[in-house]
Amino acid sequence: MTILLASLTRVAEKRGNVPHELERLQSMLTKGLAATRSLWSDVQTGYHWVYRAAHILSNDETLKGAQVRQRYEELLTEMAEVSASSKALTTMLTTFRKVTxxxxPGLFHCYDVPDLPRTNNDLEHYFGSARHYERRATGRKSASPGLIIRGPVRVITLVASCHQQFSCDDLRLTDIAxxxxxxxxxxxxxTICRDRSRFRKSPEAYVAALEEMLLTERLPT
Structure with a gap:
């Protein structure tokens, strides 16, 4: 905003007469800057921490996951030990560490696994593709129960098949356990999905069956 305010000031000095709209905008910016002047120091400090975190996670040096993790841990330690100048900055740093x-658990795998998306936005492309093919195959607009139950297999299969063609040898079972x-x-x-469906259809019958099963197990033989 300060840059915009300075630009407006220069325009006013050159032209001599400034349109009413620009005068009104300049007045609003001046009042806004005056009202929030006490907050800018915290914003600058917070931006400094976030910028350092983004630089570490961008990993321009192409470090291994363990090295990136160590650098990030050092940054979090600094944030925990810093003496915040205000309550707002303390809250910001606490929230940042909590979200981190x-x-x-899954923040550093992308540095060791080739082609693994680094952000949720990149992962969303794969889930979007899964929903697209699911709709084309079933005609359903919403996700089918089968996708919810077997998502760990179907989604991974979709992602893998988009990058590679598999032969019969590739699909042969090697790890039985x-x-x-x-x-x-x-x-x-x-089982959970089936029981949930049965309960919704007839709660009384479902509970009665559970009671009978419980009583039968407790009766002496």
């Missing part, structure tokens, strides 16, 4: 913690674990997870998802 929520993303932490991992395959069985995945099957159990998908069966568990399907």
């Amino acid at each position: 913690t929520s993303y932490w 991992r395959w069985r674990t995945l099957r159990n997870e998908l069966d568990y998802r399907q």
